[in-house]
Amino acid sequence: MTTGERRRTDARPRAFEEVLARIEERIAADGLTVGDRLPGERQLAEQLGVGRSSVREALRVLETLGVVASQAGRGPDAGAVLTSRPGDALTDLLRLHLGLATLSMREVIDTRLMIEQWAAARAAAAPARTATARMAEAIAAMDAARDPAEFVEHDIAFHLALAEAAGNRLIVAVVRALRDALRRYAVDAVVRLGDTGGLQDDHRRIHRAIEDGDAGAAAAAVAEHLARAYPESGPDS
Amino acid sequence: MTTGERRRTDARPRAFEEVLARIEERIAADGLTVGDRLPGERQLAEQLGVGRSSVREALRVLETLGVVASQAGRGPDAGAVLTSRPGDALTDLLRLHLGLATLSMREVIDTRLMIEQWAAARAAAAPARTATARMAEAIAAMDAARDPAEFVEHDIAFHLALAEAAGNRLIVAVVRALRDALRRYAVDAVVRLGDTGGLQDDHRRIHRAIEDGDAGAAAAAVAEHLARAYPESGPDS
DNA sequence: AGACCAAATATGGTCAGACCATACATCCTG
DNA sequence: CAGGATGTATGGTCTGACCATATTTGGTCT
Numbered sequence: 001m002t003t004g005e006r007r008r009t010d011a012r013p014r015a016f017e018e019v020l021a022r023i024e025e026r027i028a029a030d031g032l033t034v035g036d037r038l039p040g041e042r043q044l045a046e047q048l049g050v051g052r053s054s055v056r057e058a059l060r061v062l063e064t065l066g067v068v069a070s071q072a073g074r075g076p077d078a079g080a081v082l083t084s085r086p087g088d089a090l091t092d093l094l095r096l097h098l099g100l101a102t103l104s105m106r107e108v109i110d111t112r113l114m115i116e117q118w119a120a121a122r123a124a125a126a127p128a129r130t131a132t133a134r135m136a137e138a139i140a141a142m143d144a145a146r147d148p149a150e151f152v153e154h155d156i157a158f159h160l161a162l163a164e165a166a167g168n169r170l171i172v173a174v175v176r177a178l179r180d181a182l183r184r185y186a187v188d189a190v191v192r193l194g195d196t197g198g199l200q201d202d203h204r205r206i207h208r209a210i211e212d213g214d215a216g217a218a219a220a221a222v223a224e225h226l227a228r229a230y231p232e233s234g235p236d237s
Numbered sequence: 238m239t240t241g242e243r244r245r246t247d248a249r250p251r252a253f254e255e256v257l258a259r260i261e262e263r264i265a266a267d268g269l270t271v272g273d274r275l276p277g278e279r280q281l282a283e284q285l286g287v288g289r290s291s292v293r294e295a296l297r298v299l300e301t302l303g304v305v306a307s308q309a310g311r312g313p314d315a316g317a318v319l320t321s322r323p324g325d326a327l328t329d330l331l332r333l334h335l336g337l338a339t340l341s342m343r344e345v346i347d348t349r350l351m352i353e354q355w356a357a358a359r360a361a362a363a364p365a366r367t368a369t370a371r372m373a374e375a376i377a378a379m380d381a382a383r384d385p386a387e388f389v390e391h392d393i394a395f396h397l398a399l400a401e402a403a404g405n406r407l408i409v410a411v412v413r414a415l416r417d418a419l420r421r422y423a424v425d426a427v428v429r430l431g432d433t434g435g436l437q438d439d440h441r442r443i444h445r446a447i448e449d450g451d452a453g454a455a456a457a458a459v460a461e462h463l464a465r466a467y468p469e470s471g472p473d474s
Numbered sequence: 475a476g477a478c479c480a481a482a483t484a485t486g487g488t489c490a491g492a493c494c495a496t497a498c499a500t501c502c503t504g
Numbered sequence: 505c506a507g508g509a510t511g512t513a514t515g516g517t518c519t520g521a522c523c524a525t526a527t528t529t530g531g532t533c534t
Contacts, residue, residue, distance in 0.1 A: 015488065016297070028336055040514060051489040053290055056516085057297045060253070064301045065326075067333045072515040073497035079514065084339040089302075089330055093323055096304045099265055102321035107407045114355040114408075168344045171351075249495085252517065277485060288518040293487085309486040310526030316485060 015050045019058035022048055027082070038068065038080040065089050086170070090177030098181060105185065112178045113226045115171060116162060120218035123165035124210045131165035132211055139203050148190040152183065155190075158203060162222075165210065189229055198228055252287045256295035259285055264319070275305065275317040302326050323407070327414030335418060342422065349415045350463045352408060353399060357455035360402035361447045368402035369448055376440050385427040389420065392427075395440060399459075402447065426466055435465055 023038065038044065041059070045052040059080055062068040066085035071078050097103045123131065138158035145151040156179045163175040179186070190196060202225035209218035250258075260275065275281065278296070282289040296317055299305040303322035308315050334340045360368065375395035382388035393416045400412040416423070427433060439462035446455035 014486095024333065024336065033338060042514085045489095053293075053490095054488065056290075057294060059515095060294045060297050061301045062333070064298045065330050065333055067337060067339075070515060071497095072495070072513095074513050075498045078497075082337065084334065084337060086330055086334050086339065089326075093302050093326055096261065096299070096302055097321065097323050099261065100304060100319060100321060101270060102304075102323065103407050107405045110405055111407050111411075114351070118351040118355075168347055170340050170344045170348050174348075249516090251515095279485085282518095290519090291517065296486095307486060308526090309484095309524070311484045312527045315526070 015054040016057035016061070019044070019048055019050060019055055020061060023058060023062065032082055034082050034084050036082050038082070040079055064092070087173040087176040090173055091180040094177050094181040105182075108178060108181060109226070109230050112175070112182070113223065115175060115178070116159065116222045116226065117219040119163045119166035119168075119171055119175070120206060120210060120222045121215035122167070123162060124213050124215040124218040126167070127210055127213060128165050128167065131161050132207065134161040135165070135203075135207050135210075139200065139207065142196070142200060142203070145196075148187050151190055151196060152186045155186065155199075156183070162206070162210075186229070199225065202228065252291035253294035253298070256281070256285055256287060256292055257298060260295060260299065269319055271319050271321050273319050275319070277316055301329070324410040324413040327410055328417045331414050331418040342419075345415060345418060346463070346467050349412070349419070350460065352412060352415070353396065353459045353463065354456040356400045356403035356405075356408055356412070357443060357447060357459045358452040359404070360399060361450050361452040361455040363404070364447055364450060365402050365404065368398050369444065371398035372402070372440075372444050372447075376437065376444065379433070379437060379440070382433075385424050388427055388433060389423045392423065392436075393420070399443070399447075423466070436462065439465065 023044075026032065032038075038059075039047065041052050041055050045055045048055070059068060059070065062080075063070065066087070066089040067082060068080045069083045069085075070080050094103070094108065098105070098108065135158055138154045138161060141154040142151050142158070145154060159175060159179060160172065163172045190199075193199070202221060205221040206218060206225065209215075209221055260281075263269065269275075275296075276284065278289050278292050282292045285292070296305060296307065299317075300307065303324070303326040304319060305317045306320045306322075307317050331340070331345065335342070335345065372395055375391045375398060378391040379388050379395070382391060396412060396416060397409065400409045427436075430436070439458060442458040443455060443462065446452075446458055
């Protein structure tokens with residue numbers, strides 16, 4: 001009776017949070033991995049002693065974080081399957097927080113510069129043939145691009161290959177998210193520049209530095225490139 | 238009464254995704270920001286022509302991404318309020334993907350090194366008094382710490398202050414998430430080291446370099462520090 | 475008037491049950 | 505044996521009810 005003074009930040013375990021914890025335990029305990037299936041929603045609800053809607057909310061959280069994907073129907077591919085899409089989650093995260101002005105464009109662009117410099121230096125230290133080959137392909141595709149949107153798509157592929165060349169999946173996910181968040185801005189930037197020759201020169205310089213194993217030159221080329229692409233680091237706002 | 242006409246023409250956007258899109262539009266259109274309230278769940282459901290459960294799933298997604306927080310009851314603080322907690326979302330993301338072996342400890346540690354080096358250099362370029370003061374406080378607290386867990390807590394505060402000194406909220410969120418993900422590992426590392434004198438020397442060196450405005454020395458000190466804390470950067474797996 | 479307590483109310487949290495939509499599985503034809 | 509009709513397991517959604525919580529309101533006693 002005297003327990004009336006409950007405020008937020010007290011401990012209040014909601015049912016779906018309990019479900020979340022139990023599913024996470026189960027993943028760890030059973031050593032589940034990408035491709036494995038979770039029990040059906042109804043079965044899970046019965047096992048955990050909660051309603052199906054609570055199970056669904058928990059699954060929605062896991063889907064948002066990119067660890068499960070649900071598929072209706074019947075068969076091996078149906079149900080809630082463990083996946084690995086951290087990039088999608090990061091993309092949503094950035095987009096929403098940019099929309100709320102919680103993060104400014106300047107912060108996102110600065111972060112991107114940091115990451116890509118590091119990735120370039122790292123890639124130069126241990127160049128991976130497949131990744132550098134994809135970088136070259138992207139450069140060629142940009143040469144052939146007919147409009148800014150197409151150019152930007154291949155530009156994204158270039159920077160993604162750069163991140164992959166660094167051999168760190170977390171970095172790849174972050175770069176993908178940053179580029180998705182900046183996609184519209186990037187198209188505008190290309191339109192504003194008009195001539196993409198300078199950008200392409202940068203791309204070629206980055207690519208060459210990585211193939212030559214010159215980490216310092218690679219990082220410097222990336223810095224120069226992003227400074228050209230985002231001259232003032234955005235209008236903040 | 239919306240059950241009369243269902244268009245099954247295209248690939249189906251799920252109802253809660255539609256709700257998500259509409260809420261996002263509304264945030265942008267009305268210029269909503271942190272602290273503003275969304276309509277109640279029942280009201281939203283009626284406005285958007287969907288069931289309350291679909292609204293709830295959408296809100297769960299937004300909560301997962303750290304943009305809303307729900308509070309029951311009545312009054313100005315009740316309901317779904319826009320917030321800004323990107324760090325929590327990142328923490329969940331890392332923890333789950335580490336559990337799924339989608340990301341390795343090595344990748345997380347490498348990422349952390351990159352970010353903190355950058356943050357230290359950045360902080361040295363424009364030292365903020367409040368942040369450097371908090372770094373000094375954290376160092377003193379670590380001197381007084383009586384057990385590894387307590388030491389690690391203040392160590393987290395130190396590295397968080399370092400990130401904040403760089404003046405980039407996205408970086409702060411990422412550092413927080415990385416440290417949370419590595420918290421257990423960090424305690425083990427402190428126990429293994431036994432003597433924290435070397436770590437504290439590092440902290441003091443980082444702090445001094447930032448106050449002196451020596452970006453190069455700050456970055457180098459951070460690199461040395463993390464190399465000491467994570468000697469082998471984990472077995473990759 | 476003021477203080478205090480009880481009821482009303484608004485809000486999220488949860489559950490149960492019922493459908494629908496989907497896609498594979500199974501069976502029954504011909 | 506091929507191919508369509510039916511069965512069934514799964515997610516997706518809606519409805520309505522009830523609970524828990526916290527503020528607001530209003531009435532009562534001092």
